[in-house]
Amino acid sequence: MRTLITNIKELIQVRETPLKKVSGAAMAILPTIENAYLLIEDNIIADFGKMENLPTISPEKTIDAAGKVVLPAWCDSHTHIVYAGNRVQEFVDRINGLSYEEIANRGGGILNSAKKLNETSEEEIYNQSKLRLEEVMSQGTGAVEIKSGYGLTVEGELKMLRVIKKLKENYPVEIKATFLGAHAFPTEFKENHAGYIDVIINEMLPKIDEENLADYIDAFLETGYFSIEETEKIMEAGKKYGLTAKIHVNQFTAINGIEACVKHNALSVDHLEIVTDEDIEILKDSETMPVALPSCSYFISIPYTPARKMIQAGLPIALASDFNPGTTPSGNMNFVVATACIKMKMTPEEAINAATINGAYAIGISETHGSITKGKRANLIITKPITSYYQMPYAFGTNLIDEVIIEGKLI
Ligand code: NIG
Ligand code: FE
Numbered sequence: 001m002r003t004l005i006t007n008i009k010e011l012i013q014v015r016e017t018p019l020k021k022v023s024g025a026a027m028a029i030l031p032t033i034e035n036a037y038l039l040i041e042d043n044i045i046a047d048f049g050k051m052e053n054l055p056t057i058s059p060e061k062t063i064d065a066a067g068k069v070v071l072p073a074w075c076d077s078h079t080h081i082v083y084a085g086n087r088v089q090e091f092v093d094r095i096n097g098l099s100y101e102e103i104a105n106r107g108g109g110i111l112n113s114a115k116k117l118n119e120t121s122e123e124e125i126y127n128q129s130k131l132r133l134e135e136v137m138s139q140g141t142g143a144v145e146i147k148s149g150y151g152l153t154v155e156g157e158l159k160m161l162r163v164i165k166k167l168k169e170n171y172p173v174e175i176k177a178t179f180l181g182a183h184a185f186p187t188e189f190k191e192n193h194a195g196y197i198d199v200i201i202n203e204m205l206p207k208i209d210e211e212n213l214a215d216y217i218d219a220f221l222e223t224g225y226f227s228i229e230e231t232e233k234i235m236e237a238g239k240k241y242g243l244t245a246k247i248h249v250n251q252f253t254a255i256n257g258i259e260a261c262v263k264h265n266a267l268s269v270d271h272l273e274i275v276t277d278e279d280i281e282i283l284k285d286s287e288t289m290p291v292a293l294p295s296c297s298y299f300i301s302i303p304y305t306p307a308r309k310m311i312q313a314g315l316p317i318a319l320a321s322d323f324n325p326g327t328t329p330s331g332n333m334n335f336v337v338a339t340a341c342i343k344m345k346m347t348p349e350e351a352i353n354a355a356t357i358n359g360a361y362a363i364g365i366s367e368t369h370g371s372i373t374k375g376k377r378a379n380l381i382i383t384k385p386i387t388s389y390y391q392m393p394y395a396f397g398t399n400l401i402d403e404v405i406i407e408g409k410l411i
Helices: 024-028 088-095 100-105 111-118 122-138 155-172 193-212 228-238 257-263 277-283 293-300 307-314 333-344 347-355 357-361
Strands: 003-010 032-041 046-051 061-062 069-072 075-076 141-147 174-182 218-223 244-249 268-270 289-292 379-385 401-406
Touching: 024 307, 024 347, 046 277, 075 333, 075 347, 075 357, 088 100, 111 155, 122 141, 122 155, 122 401, 155 174, 155 193, 174 193, 193 228, 218 228, 218 257, 228 244, 228 257, 244 257, 257 268, 257 277, 277 307, 293 333, 307 333, 333 347, 347 357
Parallel strands: 003 061, 003 069, 075 141, 141 174, 174 218, 218 244, 244 268, 268 289
Antiparallel strands: 003 032, 032 046, 069 379, 379 401
C-alpha cells in the first residue's frame, strides 16, 4: 500500500546525530523542507523531498497537505497510562492547601492508586486504560512507554504488565513496558524495606521474566521513597534479567541519585525538577538521557527542569508526559511541548527535538522512530493549515492536529 502526501507546507524532518539523539546546541537545529512530498510504503517512510523533485509514482492514496505541517509523531518516553479510577479528591485537597507529600503521608498518593488497582479486575483496568491510549494517539503520540507501579503486590504488578502487553497486541502504537515495582513501599513493608525489595527481586522479577512482560526497570529514587542503595539493588537485579534502568529521580530533592543511575548505565533519568551543577557534570558525556516532565511541574506546582542550563552545558533533553492519576492526569504531548517553550524557555526547535528523536532514544527506539528518515516507521502528525510550526506551542490550548498516521495508517 502506497500513500503519497503532497504540497506539504513544512516537512519537519528532525535529524538524529550519529549517537541517535540530539544534544546541546544541536537541539536548536530542526531540518525542515518547504513545499514537500512524503511517500509511505506500507508502514515505512519510503521517500520524501521537494515537490519539484516528486518522482512519477502511482500511489493507492494521496493526501493533499497544502498549508499544513507534517512532523514525526510524538515519542512519549514516560507514562503511567495503566491505572484504575482517578485521584480527583487529592486534586481538590491540594487546591485547599495540602502538599503532594502531606497527601502521601496520609496514605493517599501512590498507595491510594495501588489500593484501587488491586481492587479492580484486569479487564476493567484494560478498558479504562485503552481509552487513555486512544486519546493520546489522537493527540499525535506514535510511541509510548508505560510503567507498572500501582500494584505493589506480585499479583497487582503482573496484572498491570499483562494489561500493557494486551495494549501492545491490540494497538499499532509502539509500546515499551517498564517494571516499576519500586514505586513506593506498601504499608505492610513501611518498616521492612529489605522485605519488600526481596519481594521485588525474588518474586516479581522472575515471574515477569517468565512471561516476558517488561523491557525496562524503574524505581522512585527520592527522599522518603527508595534510597540510592535500594535503587542500586533494583538496577542490578534488573540487569540480570536484561532490563535496563530508567529511573524517577530528583523530583523533589537532589541526593546524588543521578550519579548512581549513570554508573549503572541507566537509559534515562526522569523528572529532574531539582538539578545541581554536579548532576549536570555527571550527565555530560554519559549515554543517559535526561527526561523532563513539564506537565507534572504544572499540575502539582513544583519547579520546572532547568532546561536552559542543561542545554547550555551540552546535554540533550527529552520531553515526556508522565501521564498518571496523581501528578499528571494528561498525556497530551502538544501541551508538554508548549509548556516546555512557555515555562522552560525551550525554543520550538528544541522542544520538538526533545519530544521526538530524544524521546525515541529514551525508550531505545531511535533507530526506527522519532524522525522523518527513509526506512523509519511512518508515524506522522499532519496539522491543520497553520502559518508555521511555531503556531503549535503558541496556540497551546488549540487542537491543531488534522490527522495522525501510525504505522502508515490514518488513525
Ligand atoms: O512520576 N514520582 C513518582 N511517580 C509518579 C507519580 C505517582 C503518583 O502520584 O501516582 C510521577 O510523578
Ligand atoms: Fe512518572
